[in-house]
Amino acid sequence: MTEPTTATTAPAALPLGRDVPTDALLDVRDVSLSFGQVRALRDVSMHARRGEVTAIVGDNGAGKSTLIRCISGIHRPDAGTIDFDGSRVHFRSPEEARSAGIETVHQNLALVEDLTVWQNLFLNREIVRGIGPLKLLDRGAMRQEAERMVSSLAVNVPAVGARVRRLSGGQRQAVSICRAAGFTSKLIIMDEPTAALGVQETARVEELIQRLRDEGHAIVLISHNFAQVLKLSDAVWVMRAGRCVAGRRTSATDGDEIVALITGARAGDLEDVAR
Known part of the structure; x- marks a missing residue:
């Protein structure tokens, strides 16, 4: 699972918070967040590289949107660290994240x-x-x-x-x-950007995402559309029950493995780690 699979010799299984590549723009390590007695995020680690589309997938309630709210300054984590563009950040608001170069396209679009x-x-x-x-x-x-x-x-x-x-x-x-x-x-986060769109409109938005990547933007994409994830992304992180359980280069995985990781039918990379 650590054999080179792409022209850039990136491993199939991504390092979850460890040995992060030097071209990583975003590095999230061991981030946790609770709302009262509810643990929304548990020691989540992931990263996103410059000039790539990084997908985050998982079932409803897996913690995907909570994670991006931590990255974009809406929530402040209880524990863990977030490094962005080479610096440790502690955003207190979306405005601070925006000033640093992080933009978020929410599901409700905020128009x-x-x-x-x-x-x-x-x-x-x-x-x-x-x-x-x-x-x-x-x-x-x-x-x-x-x-x-x-x-x-x-x-x-x-x-x-x-x-x-x-x-x-x-x-x-x-x-x-x-x-x-x-x-x-520098980083554009998109939460289900095509969920309410028809086929033609979805195609146009997907073309726009690809164009932004080609221009050098890093994009974090949350989507339930596995075909879209496999088509657009360079890397995929899988979340389940508030944890990031696995990371894959998209070229080294498929829809069946992603579904198995999401549902727990296949153990993730951190399944044997006591947290």
Whole structure:
């Protein structure tokens, strides 16, 4: 299971928090979090490499979304460490994570329907001009920059002046991803980005994810769609009951093994480790 399987000689089984590769952008080690008597995360270790799509899979309640909330500054872990871009981080809010270069596309997209595309792109990031206490929104600059962002990602949006409520599900998802990718982000976390989309819209979002990876972004993808995971990802981490039980290079695994690891039909890499 440790034989080289890819051109980059990456092992099939990924090191769970140990011997992390030098090009890892994100390194999570032994992270735990409890809500009262409920242990949501138990000693979770995983990493994500630069320029790769890293998938996190698991059944409902496995701890996937809780983990990304710890990474993105929504929750603070009770124990463990998170290193990002070579530094130990202790994010106290999503704004701090965003400033460090971590953007998150949540399932609910967090878009304001009555605002336009450009207004959503610059929500809480408004460009202002002025002297002293007198400052005004530079709407022209924001529209121009929004058009550049949309065109650079080839996002299928009618116009940056269109209101979000008039957009299709795929277009809304594209706007949310565009907002995440458009502000010098190093890591983009996507939580079920195509769960509510049709076939054509899903294909467009998948193309966008591949384009972002090719541009050098690191992407953490949460998805229940195993075909999508196998198609898009370079590495897969499997979570079960609040633990990360296994990690695989995608080229060295298949859907049957992933399902077996998720359900417990096959023991994970940490099954024999007392925690």
